[in-house]
Amino acid sequence: MYFFYEIKEGLVIAFRAIRANKMRSVLTTLGIVIGIVSVTMMATAIEGVNRAFEKSASAFGSKVVYIQKYPWVGGDDWWKYRNRKDMKLEYTDYIIRQATLIDVVAPDVSTMKDARYASRSMLNVWVTGTTHEYQRASGTTIQDGRFFSQAESDGGRPVCTIGANVAETLFPSVDPIGQTIKVGGYPYRVLAVFEKQGGLFGAFTSDNRIYVPIQSFLNHFGSRRDVTLNIRIAQNADLDDAKEELRGIMRKVRHLRPGQEDDFNINEQELLMQVFQGITAVIAGVGFFITGLSLFVGGIGIMNIMYVSVSERTKEIGIRKAIGARRRTILLQFLVESALICLLGGIIGLMIAYPLSLIADQLLPTAMPISVVVLALMVSIVVGVVSGFLPAYRAAKMDPVEALRYE
Amino acid sequence: MNNSVVINLQQITKQYDMGGAEEVHALRGVSLKIHKNEYVAIMGPSGSGKSTLMNIIGCLDTPTSGLYEFNGINVSEMNDNQLAKIRNKEIGFVFQTFNLLARSNALHNVELPLIYGGVQSTERKRLSRFALEQVGLGDRVHHKPNELSGGQRQRVAIARALVNNPSIILADEPTGNLDTKTGDEIMVLFEQLHVEGNTIILVTHEEYIAEHAHRIIRVRDGHIENDEKVEKRKTIKVGVS
Secondary structure (H helix, E strand, O other): OHHHHHHHHHHHHHHHHHHHOHHHHHHHHHHHHHHHHHHHHHHHHHHHHHHHHHHHHHHHOOOEEEEEOOOOOOOOOHHHHHOOOOOOOOHHHHHHHHOOOEEEEEEEEEEEEEEEEOOEEEEEEEEEEEOOOHHHHHOOOEEEEOOOOHHHHHHOOOEEEEOHHHHHHHOOOOOOOOOEEEEOOEEEEEEEEEOOOOOOOOOOOHHHEEEEEHHHHHHHHOOOOOOEEEEEEOOOOOHHHHHHHHHHHHHHHOOOOOOOOOOOEEEEHHHHHHHHHHHHHHHHHHHHHHHHHHHHHHHHHHHHHHHHHHHHOHHHHHHHHHOOOOHHHHHHHHHHHHHHHHHHHHHHHHHHHHHHHHHHOOOOOOOOOHHHHHHHHHHHHHHHHHHHHHHHHHHHOOOHHHHHHOO | OOOOEEEEEEEEEEEEEOOOOOEEEEEEEEEEEEEOOOEEEEEOOOOOOHHHHHHHHOOOOOOOEEEEEEOOEEOOOOOHHHHHHHHHHHEEEEOOOOOOOOOOOHHHHHHHHHHHOOOOHHHHHHHHHHHHHHOOOOOOOOOOHHHOOHHHHHHHHHHHHHOOOOOEEEEEOOOOOOOHHHHHHHHHHHHHHHHOOOEEEEEEOOHHHHOOOOEEEEEEOOEEEEEEEOOOOOOOOOOOO
């Protein structure tokens, strides 16, 4: 109780002292302001990137696996994967017949082609050949129109569904549905446009792609292609069980002997998440270290000015001690003062960082959650207390006789 | 009641290390008793040990050896915080240079001992105003020290010394920075405080000021040279100011 009373009195004294030395307080605070701005901007950027990543990663679907020649992550020996046998289209039916824990399988093959409509063109667009099951397997949503049917898929009809960016580029003013575009020189009629996915992985999402029936793709763009199998796991099945089952099926279809290494990979979103989180942790570590340094420098500034303040106010300390201020009271008075200076710095820093984060959001996804705000304010107070401690301790242990004699 | 001993010093010594082997013996065995409601002046030339004695009496400093009992309590062995509490509750200081907080108004300066004594705000304000009225500054409570004359500043300091209702008032050259007329007014105030029952210890080197007291203790070379009643007390009529 008495402790809070002392804190309260300390605050009154501290406000007085800060007001009395306005210019000095402002300059001292500047170091903390800069430190807090840089630290919160860093936290804001990392938080924003994490959120954007989670949003983007959800585009992959959490219950979807991708059977491919190459692993998404940890591929240290590219030639080994390169020399694996290609994934074949025929695996699709084999998996559908054998697997019990899956919902749907859609093979896809991709290549880059130019797309044209009238005088407009888009160079090097990813063209993906797949089946009518693709939409269900990938979980993408159509904004307008319909995905191609089984008949169109099996028959290799010249129809396509285009990504949102493709639609924007080729059809700035016309409704794309029903129009015919040229993909790699072949005419395809647009059936549908996918909803925009956005996010960090533009290249991986449907936004910049054109989807055509796989038979048409193989006819037009060549049949020797490495296939990716998009597989959606059944709702009620366990992901690991389903992966294990798929692995068994794949080993059989690839004719692997027991003991032989898998020559395929079952990729999933989770792996990307792990790698990404590893990367952001490193960036965050380095970033916080560097920005933390500026806060540290700010703290040294506070310590310096508190030393000045203490020696300037030696006489005052002597008076206060003579009148009955205890060591702890003097200690608290100066600690509260330096904490208050830093807290004000933190508040000013946040007031600067918040609009900055809104501006930065135009270039890079950012987000300033309340936790960052609270943390920044707590860090400011801690910096104030830590850097104010030595000067405050020096004030507290002053000899009242010496201090009173000081002029 | 009047006979109770407030201050009891027995064989007090104080040495200072001046670095190296050199030692300064500021006090070489001082024994002294001061009773309640006494009005004592401590005199001595500079370097006599007068200031050291005052610091020890005021619990700002502790003796190297000897016993100091304050109201029967041994304070010679107390630590910093215990001494701070004694200074806060039992001793009212009045300094030559007033020693007010420059940025605080009169009221806040007087409040200070009560703040450190843990008195709540409203009670603090009431007691502080009362103390300022006692020294005749009831109309100057919100003035800052630089808006007050020297005499008024010293009155604020006296109000601050009084506000905790201490056992002694310890005044170190209280008129040293004032002209004679203002100094006399301050001495009238001390006379009045003495009449009201306060114990006053006055440290000075001016004979003229010391003669207001009932008893003069003369210090020289770390000893009490002389301790006697004042024959012809200088009195100024109370109620002039």
